[in-house]
Amino acid sequence: MSQINSEQIERFMSGQVRCWNNHDKAGLLALYREMAPALLNIEYVGRDQQADGWLVIEEMFDKHNHQFRLEVVNTIINGNEAAVHHRNCIVGSSQVIESIETYRFGPGTLHVRYFLQPPKDASVNLEQFRGFAAATTPETP
């Protein structure tokens, strides 16, 4: 993949939210495969142990797609990078996990970093989410 432009980034960013909210796993993974054919890296900032990007994205969809609806608060694209503020709204409650996420697009590569803020007085078990789970082994889901 050659140098990516802002229109391609915008299409990816809006597309992934649309696919997530439409429960379209195939569409979501197709977007990621298009942007990251060589490498997908996903990092939960501040956590020592990280996992393979494809595992993270598939697991996130399989375990949590039915639990969350995404709201886009802001998307900023500068150069070959994007930063977004999302509200991950927990279905059936008024609780929200705020996230700020950065996406750096290279030739065939995508590096994603998640900053996550748990809801105040969470009524859900946050340990079920990779981004909040206590670090035990590299394969902790």
Added chain:
Amino acid sequence: MDTSTIEHFLHTQVQAWNRGDKEGFFAAYRAAAPEGLQIEYVGRGPAGEGWPVLEGMWAQQSAKIEIEEVVLIINGNEAACHNRNKVRGSSLSIETIELYRFDQGKLMVRYFVRQP
């Protein structure tokens, strides 16, 4: 740097900015970055020496902009902020997402800026 210290710094810089307190603003940065400050405007080239950038920002923008904190997330030794930079006397605002990494007395800042 622990979470509460990072949070204190980030709120302090915004409060000092909004009340026009240059001394307090720079004191907060000096406390957070005694070993060096780097600032990068994402998409506009590599990070550079941060102190002149900060000085220029204050000189050019402090009288014009009031900052509203939308969200602040601290994970480990890094923070991400979504700020709304409101142009005083108008309905315009400039949205920014700002990343702060604190590392052994050094502070690396990256600004994503969305023009109105």
